[in-house]
Amino acid sequence: xxxxxxxxxxxxxxxxxxxxxxxxxxxxxxxxxxxxxxxxxxxxxxxxxxxxxxxxxxxxxxxxxxxxxxxxxxxxxxxxxxxxxxxxxxxxxxxxxxxxxxxxxxxxxxxxxxxxxxxxxxxxxxxxxxxxxxxxxxxxxxxxxxxxxxxxxxxxxxxxxxxxxxxxxxxxxxxxxxxxxxxxxxxxxxxxxxxxxxxxxxxxxxxxxxxxxxxxxxxxxxxxxxxxxxxxxxxx
Amino acid sequence: xxxxxxxxxxxxxxxxxxxxxxxxxxxxxxxxxxxxxxxxxxxxxxxxxxxxxxxxxxxxxxxxxxxxxxxxxxxxxxxxxxxxxxxxxxxxxxxxxxxxxxxxxxxxxxxxxxxxxxxxxxxxxxxxxxxxxxxxxxxxxxxxxxxxxxxxxxxxxxxxxxxxxxxxxxxxxxxxxxxxxxxxxxxxxxxxxxxxxxxxxxxxxxxxxxxxxxxxxxxxxxxxxxxxxxxxxxxx
DNA sequence: CTGCATCCGCCTCGATACTG
DNA sequence: CAGTATCGAGGCGGATGCAG
Numbered sequence: 001x002x003x004x005x006x007x008x009x010x011x012x013x014x015x016x017x018x019x020x021x022x023x024x025x026x027x028x029x030x031x032x033x034x035x036x037x038x039x040x041x042x043x044x045x046x047x048x049x050x051x052x053x054x055x056x057x058x059x060x061x062x063x064x065x066x067x068x069x070x071x072x073x074x075x076x077x078x079x080x081x082x083x084x085x086x087x088x089x090x091x092x093x094x095x096x097x098x099x100x101x102x103x104x105x106x107x108x109x110x111x112x113x114x115x116x117x118x119x120x121x122x123x124x125x126x127x128x129x130x131x132x133x134x135x136x137x138x139x140x141x142x143x144x145x146x147x148x149x150x151x152x153x154x155x156x157x158x159x160x161x162x163x164x165x166x167x168x169x170x171x172x173x174x175x176x177x178x179x180x181x182x183x184x185x186x187x188x189x190x191x192x193x194x195x196x197x198x199x200x201x202x203x204x205x206x207x208x209x210x211x212x213x214x215x216x217x218x219x220x221x222x223x224x225x226x227x228x229x230x231x232x233x234x235x236x
Numbered sequence: 237x238x239x240x241x242x243x244x245x246x247x248x249x250x251x252x253x254x255x256x257x258x259x260x261x262x263x264x265x266x267x268x269x270x271x272x273x274x275x276x277x278x279x280x281x282x283x284x285x286x287x288x289x290x291x292x293x294x295x296x297x298x299x300x301x302x303x304x305x306x307x308x309x310x311x312x313x314x315x316x317x318x319x320x321x322x323x324x325x326x327x328x329x330x331x332x333x334x335x336x337x338x339x340x341x342x343x344x345x346x347x348x349x350x351x352x353x354x355x356x357x358x359x360x361x362x363x364x365x366x367x368x369x370x371x372x373x374x375x376x377x378x379x380x381x382x383x384x385x386x387x388x389x390x391x392x393x394x395x396x397x398x399x400x401x402x403x404x405x406x407x408x409x410x411x412x413x414x415x416x417x418x419x420x421x422x423x424x425x426x427x428x429x430x431x432x433x434x435x436x437x438x439x440x441x442x443x444x445x446x447x448x449x450x451x452x453x454x455x456x457x458x459x460x461x462x463x464x465x466x467x468x469x470x471x472x
Numbered sequence: 473c474t475g476c477a478t479c480c481g482c483c484t485c486g487a488t489a490c491t492g
Numbered sequence: 493c494a495g496t497a498t499c500g501a502g503g504c505g506g507a508t509g510c511a512g
Binding site for chain 4: 244261262263287288289290291292
Binding site: 011012015016017022050051067068069087090093094095097098099101103105109111112116118124125128 | 245246247248249250251252253254255256257258259260262265266269286287303304305323326327329330331333334335336337338339340341342344345347348350351352353354357360361364414415418421
């Protein structure tokens with residue numbers, strides 16, 4: 001028999017309150033983040049969320065399955081795990097929006113020094129940074145290799161798509177360790193400096209670098225000779 | 237002297253985790269929701285958030301001011317309260333996205349029966365429902381009067397804006413009590429039925445009703461004569 | 473009266489141990 | 493591997509106190 005579990009609720013007839021009743025508790029949105037780019041097993045989720053505790057993960061998963069946000073993949077498979085439902089995938093955009101806020105906040109204030117870094121976060125970061133409005137006219141693909149993680153951004157007819165895995169024929173390949181990658185994203189490491197110091201390596205069509213930087217918002221404008229917005233003294 | 241307060245953190249170099257470190261705790265996003273449409277006093281926030289507890293509200297406000305999400309308005313004014321900063325306003329879109337998720341979830345599952353209803357939530361609901369892609373060709377304004385709250389949606393050259401307060405010359409005026417309004421929004425009360433029963437009253441240009449319903453996603457398509465998408469048996 | 477701080481009971485959370 | 497059981501610590505909710 002299903003135990004009668006009382007859930008804490010805001011008890012407001014408000015769409016946001018209803019959403020937070022489902023995904024507002026601690027760890028919940030991070031679990032969904034892990035599932036955004038494919039199904040994951042219980043153990044993988046535990047490893048990706050240091051500090052969550054096994055009971056809490058189990059409780060969250062059960063609650064989210066119950067809410068229709070995610071579902072077990074093939075109950076009888078031993079390879080089974082959890083995947084997002086259509087409803088769960090509708091959280092993709094709000095998560096990207098929150099990520100943009102997180103980046104903006106971290107740009108203003110500092111980043112936590114001892115925080116654990118995972119290359120798989122980089123996909124989300126790029127998704128959040130990409131502004132389709134600034135997509136270049138030309139169709140091209142930028143591949144990123146952050147630690148062992150590989151993904152790419154494909155621009156095609158003004159449409160921008162971010163996918164995990166390698167690209168077929170990337171215009172550009174960007175290699176970086178996860179730490180440097182995030183420091184560039186948080187505007188705490190200038191992309192040009194990162195290139196010079198070797199923390200970030202780029203390979204491919206040189207002219208595409210500017211277009212890529214513009215697409216992900218790291219270059220404010222088409223660089224006018226003599227004054228680049230990306231160049232400047234380190235912010236105190 | 238400011239007491240040394242330890243904040244619980246996810247400790248991940250991830251934009252989403254950083255965001256949730258700031259706005260992920262209980263009540264925080266609801267506080268920001270209250271401030272989305274103008275500054276509010278401490279007492280107003282307390283009244284708008286039943287169950288929060290005075291100490292927690294004070295702690296959240298201090299934490300958010302510290303994070304640069306909101307700021308006190310005119311410290312020396314007795315009318316002073318709290319308002320969003322630019323950084324705080326950047327949470328508008330993610331909040332709308334979460335609201336859309338909340339509406340979708342509540343559409344599938346039930347709504348909480350005894351939940352408190354406030355007309356001011358209606359503005360957010362309309363904002364979340366509006367899809368600028370479906371804006372009509374004509375420029376017109378739809379005014380909503382939900383309980384004592386009045387706001388309007390203005391369509392101008394394909395741009396859609398939701399503002400509080402009355403419109404100058406609304407094409408349409410929709411009147412409803414808050415409960416019926418939300419039941420329609422959550423797809424638990426058919427808009428046509430609501431009109432017939434009198435729970436929702438409409439006044440103005442009749443042809444604008446269809447365009448308004450399409451704009452806020454309550455009518456799937458341009459109604460073809462003889463078969464309206466909004467008409468149908470109650471979903472079991 | 474508003475804007476908080478303090479105290480207390482309870483529930484959630486985090487960590488470990490344990491089971492199929 | 494995939495959870496369940498247990499327990500201490502801390503965040504939360506409610507009542508009350510207090511200063512401006």
